[in-house]
Amino acid sequence: MPIPTRGCLDAPIPVEPLARGLPGSTSSSSSWLHPLKSWSLRESRGGSKQSIIESYGATSIDYQSVGVNEYVAQHTNGDGFDIIYDTVGGESLDLSFQAIRPYGHVVSCAAFSSHNLAPGSLRCMTLSGVFVLLPMLSGKGRSHHGEILRKAAQLAEAGQLKPLVDEFRFTLSQAQTAHEMLERGDVRGKAVIDID
Structure with missing residues (x-):
């Protein structure tokens, strides 16, 4: 996010x-x-x-x-x-x-x-x-970037961010399939790859 x-x-x-x-x-x-x-x-x-x-x-x-x-x-x-x-x-x-x-x-x-x-x-x-x-x-603008990320973290902790995560979870061995599905637009939002 x-x-x-x-x-x-x-x-x-x-x-x-x-x-x-x-x-x-x-x-x-x-x-x-x-x-x-x-x-x-x-x-x-x-x-x-x-x-x-x-x-x-x-x-x-x-x-x-x-x-x-x-x-x-x-x-x-x-x-x-x-x-x-x-x-x-x-x-x-x-x-x-x-x-x-x-x-x-x-x-x-x-x-x-x-x-x-x-x-x-x-x-x-x-x-x-x-x-x-x-x-x-580059290191340029890093402090401003940090301010924005801190604000995003506060919003996430307050439950004010609503990420879109696909219901299907992939295993590491399915990473190529996940990528192909993302490219085709078959994944809704973020694809999650579980690494065990």
């Missing part, structure tokens, strides 16, 4: 947020934390994951059946979202540039490819890349 939670606790408090990628590990952290930050969260994922998304108090948007212009119109009266936290990258990040409001903020922890920034630039968006391991790898 510390790495995804760090990205969420360090984000600005939006009025009309959109998280992309739930219920994966990073974006489910944004759902664990949104009540603590007064987010009225929407999540662009649908289908079989809809009930999980709604159990976190988020509004599910089925991006596979609803286009970006349609859900922007429906959920923001066509204005766009104040902040978008993208945990997927690729095409999802490109769509974020179309869904952001003018002067909005797109934050991504998965911006590792080339993108056409024009749709977002025409909206005067701010784009932030989040690499939460940087403080640990």
Whole structure:
């Protein structure tokens, strides 16, 4: 939980947020934390994951059946979202540039490819890349990182974090299977591998 939670606790408090990628590990952290930050969260994922998304108090948007212009119109009266936290990258990040409001903020922890920034630039968006391991790898910002992790620990101890853990537990000999299932999207949230 510390790495995804760090990205969420360090984000600005939006009025009309959109998280992309739930219920994966990073974006489910944004759902664990949104009540603590007064987010009225929407999540662009649908289908079989809809009930999980709604159990976190988020509004599910089925991006596979609803286009970006349609859900922007429906959920923001066509204005766009104040902040978008993208945990997927690729095409999802490109769509974020179309869904952001003018002067909005797109934050991504998965911006590792080339993108056409024009749709977002025409909206005067701010784009932030989040690499939460940087403080640990470089030593820069380590004290701030520590503050966030201490806050996350307090929230966890108070029962205010709700991690999504798949019901199936893997043995160490099944680690490859667990990885393959994660890659296919067959695991709901975190996969647990028991090491005996």
